[in-house]
Amino acid sequence: MADNEYTEYVTAALPWLRRTAYLLCGDVHRADDVVQVAITRLYTNWRRARAADNLDAYVRAILVRTFLNERRRPWSRVRLFERVDELRSVANPDFETREEIRVALMRVPPGQRAVLVLRFLFDLPVAEAAKALRCSEGTVKSQTAAGLAALRTQLGVTQ
Amino acid sequence: MSEDDGARLLGPLRSVDVPASGGVSVSRAIRSGKRTKALRVAAAGVFVLIAAGVLPVLIRPDPDPVAMGGFDPLVRTISAGSAGGFTPEVYVTGREKQMIVLRPERGGDQSAGVVVNAARTVGVPQGEAMPDVDGKRALWTGTYLAVEWARDAWAFVTVEGFPDDRERAHRVAQSLRFDEHVQIKVPYTVETSWTLDGVRDTGGDIELVFTNGVRLALRSGVGLAQGEAPQAELEALEKSVRPADPPVTNPFR
Numbered sequence: 061m062a063d064n065e066y067t068e069y070v071t072a073a074l075p076w077l078r079r080t081a082y083l084l085c086g087d088v089h090r091a092d093d094v095v096q097v098a099i100t101r102l103y104t105n106w107r108r109a110r111a112a113d114n115l116d117a118y119v120r121a122i123l124v125r126t127f128l129n130e131r132r133r134p135w136s137r138v139r140l141f142e143r144v145d146e147l148r149s150v151a152n153p154d155f156e157t158r159e160e161i162r163v164a165l166m167r168v169p170p171g172q173r174a175v176l177v178l179r180f181l182f183d184l185p186v187a188e189a190a191k192a193l194r195c196s197e198g199t200v201k202s203q204t205a206a207g208l209a210a211l212r213t214q215l216g217v218t219q
Numbered sequence: 220m221s222e223d224d225g226a227r228l229l230g231p232l233r234s235v236d237v238p239a240s241g242g243v244s245v246s247r248a249i250r251s252g253k254r255t256k257a258l259r260v261a262a263a264g265v266f267v268l269i270a271a272g273v274l275p276v277l278i279r280p281d282p283d284p285v286a287m288g289g290f291d292p293l294v295r296t297i298s299a300g301s302a303g304g305f306t307p308e309v310y311v312t313g314r315e316k317q318m319i320v321l322r323p324e325r326g327g328d329q330s331a332g333v334v335v336n337a338a339r340t341v342g343v344p345q346g347e348a349m350p351d352v353d354g355k356r357a358l359w360t361g362t363y364l365a366v367e368w369a370r371d372a373w374a375f376v377t378v379e380g381f382p383d384d385r386e387r388a389h390r391v392a393q394s395l396r397f398d399e400h401v402q403i404k405v406p407y408t409v410e411t412s413w414t415l416d417g418v419r420d421t422g423g424d425i426e427l428v429f430t431n432g433v434r435l436a437l438r439s440g441v442g443l444a445q446g447e448a449p450q451a452e453l454e455a456l457e458k459s460v461r462p463a464d465p466p467v468t469n470p471f472r
Binding site (some may be wrong): 063077083091092099176211 | 222224225226228229231232233234235237238240242243244245247248249251252253255447450
């Protein structure tokens with residue numbers, strides 16, 4: 061019964077979990093790895109998760125922490141079964157703009173990147189981002205400022 | 220810079236498309252989660268035994284200990300042939316494991332990979348017995364084929380995307396060789412204090428992978444470093460790169 065509930069929830073949540081992970085990782089294969097680990101952790105903590113006030117927030121926190129933890133493991137940076145990514149060249153200005161920003165975001169340190177993604181792409185208030193990242197609101201604010209500065213530098217924005 | 224600028228700068232990413240993939244499996248998460256839960260129960264049991272003073276009596280030293288294995292990251296000891304509809308595309312060396320990424324010979328979305336672990340770096344996998352691979356014990360775990368390529372040393376072969384993944388994995392496993400001694404030849408030298416973790420060889424394109432996750436390649440005669448290190452350190456690494464002709468077996472100056 062619990063397995064059915066879990067399966068139902070995760071199946072419905074997969075699109076936003078993959079999207080969040082993709083924005084954090086910038087690589088669909090790594091994003092899938094992070095989601096896979098996160099939903100496995102969710103399964104082992106399903107009883108507690110189900111009792112949470114906000115299940116989505118609980119799961120998002122698992123996902124973000126999984127991303128940050130996996131980044132610290134050296135071998136996680138070399139995918140076991142990755143296919144060689146081919147550079148896509150698409151003559152589409154919107155696509156190129158997005159790619160430019162995506163690449164710049166990937167060059168922002170992971171902790172700051174997580175703050176930027178949560179706050180500006182998922183519209184989380186400072187307090188919720190702090191809860192997801194298990195840090196203080198002050199840290200979220202300082203990481204936001206540092207992350208935005210790093211992003212601007214990467215994009216070559218001077219103002 | 221105001222925080223409104225953050226929303227503006229990142230705004231275009233709101234419409235980013237996530238490429239399709241089949242890399243996430245809910246049923247696999249349930250299976251792994253169940254194993255983790257079972258391990259927790261077992262660990263709790265071990266704790267009780269230790270607390271009760273029982274375990275030290277039960278445990279005896281291994282009568283024939285095998286030293287923890289390890290690989291030289293600048294030497295590739297494995298290879299794969301074309302088999303099961305796949306052909307090797309990328310070789311990755313490492314200190315505790317070496318890997319091969321294979322691609323479908325006829326193109327397509329199918330994937331295959333091999334991970335060869337050094338002795339005693341992974342536990343004995345559980346699974347259904349399969350026909351031996353070149354005299355080596357083999358098991359099917361439900362998601363991959365495990366082959367005991369040397370004593371207490373396991374290699375894992377995975378194939379995804381075919382109706383007969385298991386049989387194809389077995390054929391890929393039969394094409395594996397574990398006794399190669401290919402000295403990696405690097406077409407550049409570099410000066411760094413970082414520790415080499417492994418080398419990615421994609422058809423002769425050699426990337427050095429350091430333990431901090433930074434990857435270094437030679438592109439159009441200059442170094443290109445990617446990773447999570449500070450920009451200044453990446454740039455210093457890139458600047459230290461010197462093309463080597465002929466390629467060298469020890470790229471560190």
